[in-house]
Amino acid sequence: MLLVLAGTAIAPRAMAQSTMQMDPTAAMPSSAPAPKAGQPCVLLFGQGRNFDPAEPAANRRWDEANGAFNLAAREPLVAAGLPVVNLMLPVAATDVPRNLQGVLAEVQRRGCAKVLETAIFADDQQGLLIARLRVYPVLGLLGPQAAGSQVRIGAVAYTQQKEYALDARVMERVNPSRLGRVMAQEALPSLAPGADRR
Secondary structure (H helix, E strand, O other): OOEEEOOEEEOHHHHOOOOOOOOHHHOEOOOOOOOOOOOOEEEEEEOOOOOOOOOHHHHHHHHHHHHHHHHHHHHHHHHOOOOEEEEEOOOOOOOHHHHHHHHHHHHHHHOEEEEEEEEEEEEOOOOEEEEEEEEEEEEOOOOOOOOOOOOEEOOOOEEEEEEEEOOHHHHHHOOHHHHHHHHHHHHHHHHOOOOOOO
């Protein structure tokens, strides 16, 4: 039997693994224009966490669900006047250190002050479908910098997570695009300048 995520069929077996896997060389092209000078952007980074090398079709459907979630999360940010750069990586990407380097390179190239991470994934052990947003500050990019200092991504400053039972009826009703818009709207205060300062 196949489960359906907003019109996307996903085999239950393909939802069993929950390992973060990324590869910046496999990033989908950004649909955002380069931000204006002096106006820090938000890097809207998205990727699922379920990868099964034996299930390429299921992997593709997870990528589609995460792509819809990420692109919809962009809408409230742009409407609020935030410069946004989208970066999507497929679930099949596996080299986490290399992926982090790619994210950091994109942050530096674009001049982003925050990273908003989006993910829809299954936690088979808990029997949950999880939709999650996390906001991270980018450190060492703006303001005076010590010699030899490196740009880095700081600790999580904001987390929003919605959980659903991992069953066919719930999966049929979950809509990644609607979730992305609603959750990003709720996350907007965490993206304001200085929101992550303690």
